Amino acid sequence: MAGVGAALSDALTLPCGAVLRCRIAKPAMSDSLGSGAGDATPEQARLYQRWAAGGAALSIVGEVQGDPHALENPGNLVLHAGGDMDALRDVTRRATASGAHLWAQLGHAGALAHAGIGRRVGPSSLSLDGLTCAEMPVGEIEELPARYAATARIAKAVGFTGVQVHAAHGFLLSQFLSPLFNRRSDIWGGALDNRMRLLLTVVDAVRAAVGSDFPVGVKINATDGLAGGLSNQESLAAIRVLARQGIDLLEVSEGTYFPGAPSSSESEGGGVHGFCRRVRAAVPVPVMAAGGFKTRVQAVAALEGEIVDVVGVARGLVLDPDLPRAWTDGVDEDPTFPRFAGPLPEGGVTAWYTMRIAALAAHTEVGYDLKPQTALAAMAERDRERAGRWVARFGDPSGGR
Numbered sequence: 001m002a003g004v005g006a007a008l009s010d011a012l013t014l015p016c017g018a019v020l021r022c023r024i025a026k027p028a029m030s031d032s033l034g035s036g037a038g039d040a041t042p043e044q045a046r047l048y049q050r051w052a053a054g055g056a057a058l059s060i061v062g063e064v065q066g067d068p069h070a071l072e073n074p075g076n077l078v079l080h081a082g083g084d085m086d087a088l089r090d091v092t093r094r095a096t097a098s099g100a101h102l103w104a105q106l107g108h109a110g111a112l113a114h115a116g117i118g119r120r121v122g123p124s125s126l127s128l129d130g131l132t133c134a135e136m137p138v139g140e141i142e143e144l145p146a147r148y149a150a151t152a153r154i155a156k157a158v159g160f161t162g163v164q165v166h167a168a169h170g171f172l173l174s175q176f177l178s179p180l181f182n183r184r185s186d187i188w189g190g191a192l193d194n195r196m197r198l199l200l201t202v203v204d205a206v207r208a209a210v211g212s213d214f215p216v217g218v219k220i221n222a223t224d225g226l227a228g229g230l231s232n233q234e235s236l237a238a239i240r241v242l243a244r245q246g247i248d249l250l251e252v253s254e255g256t257y258f259p260g261a262p263s264s265s266e267s268e269g270g271g272v273h274g275f276c277r278r279v280r281a282a283v284p285v286p287v288m289a290a291g292g293f294k295t296r297v298q299a300v301a302a303l304e305g306e307i308v309d310v311v312g313v314a315r316g317l318v319l320d321p322d323l324p325r326a327w328t329d330g331v332d333e334d335p336t337f338p339r340f341a342g343p344l345p346e347g348g349v350t351a352w353y354t355m356r357i358a359a360l361a362a363h364t365e366v367g368y369d370l371k372p373q374t375a376l377a378a379m380a381e382r383d384r385e386r387a388g389r390w391v392a393r394f395g396d397p398s399g400g401r
């Protein structure tokens with residue numbers, strides 16, 4: 001991609017031939033607005049219609065699961081044969097009618113599966129304060145690529161226009177990449193070639209399932225931000241290999257949701273921009289930075305400076321879903337980011353944005369002024385209520401294993 005400094009309103013043709021109508025995308029955000037039984041809701045249809053109408057070229061639905069026991073949150077979507085396909089089609093139809101893309105982020109929360117109703121497994125067992133998980137058996141690892149492929153096939157069938165494999169933020173595929181969390185001594189652990197084997201196999205299986213003309217992206221960490229975790233150097237080495245697998249958009253993020261660790265949805269953002277520049281110079285795959293864009297000037301500079309091909313704006317589009325339209329029209333109208341008085345509870349900022357997403361979906365965002373603590377409590381209450389529905393629908397978290 002080097003050598004093509006672009007403007008915000010320029011279209012981008014992805015390697016598979018699909019076209020993004022401009023350079024602004026909404027990265028995956030777990031909207032937590034599913035039915036509680038893995039199905040799509042009218043709230044989600046309204047939400048993604050709003051982001052499309054606001055001018056974003058692409059919205060990625062966060063944490064779409066193939067395995068209901070690998071959920072990140074009981075508001076996640078689950079794509080399975082018994083699901084409500086009409087509800088999913090309503091979301092994809094309304095979100096793509098104006099020419100925007102809607103991709104499903106294929107997730108598996110791994111050790112971070114939702115407490116109580118998820119099955120916590122990772123490449124290696126963990127016993128940390130506040131977080132324990134079991135080691136994933138080889139047989140289960142071997143089943144995963146087919147599971148991701150089946151999920152991608154359903155995503156395509158119900159009208160998503162692309163998929164993104166989630167390999168960032170400490171969820172399962174990110175844990176496999178990380179030497180801190182993956183201490184296996186079989187072919188799935190050890191040297192980087194082994195630690196990235198699962199991601200590569202998943203990407204291959206997904207590509208085979210959706211065909212060569214359907215967008216397949218990957219979200220990967222530049223670094224976990226943890227001592228002994230994935231380094232920039234190893235991430236870049238993994239990206240070089242991934243780029244040869246025929247992917248369409250590489251989204252670069254950082255951080256993990258492990259207790260006490262830095263997370264992407266709570267950080268100031270922008271920490272990955274320097275790394276994106278290196279990636280963009282190293283591989284011929286379009287690069288998107290997950291966040292760190294608060295102003296139009298920053299977004300234009302990142303495109304013109306050949307740091308990224310696509311500007312990912314997550315929290316900014318929760319504050320103002322019409323931002324892409326304004327920015328591509330040349331209006332320097334930037335969102336006003338909230339300033340929270342500390343000390344903040346862990347996850348409080350993410351909860352504030354999560355509940356504001358719900359307000360956007362309900363068109364009640366004007367006057368939204370929850371405190372992070374109140375947002376956390378509201379989210380927990382909503383999750384508790386949905387957790388019961390989840391277990392009633394999908395059964396015991398051990399998944400019969």
Ligand SMILES: Cc1cc2nc3c(=O)[nH]c(=O)nc-3n(C[C@H](O)[C@H](O)[C@H](O)COP(=O)(O)O)c2cc1C
Pocket residue numbers: 027028029030031061062063105166168169219253264265266268269270290291292293312313314315316350351353354
């Ligand atoms: C409420 C919320 C939910 C998020 N959920 C996801 C998710 O499901 N998957 C994901 O890859 N990233 C998720 N993120 C991280 C964003 O995609 C993005 O990487 C991060 O917010 C930085 O971008 P920003 O500075 O534009 O906000 C989430 C962020 C927020 C604020």
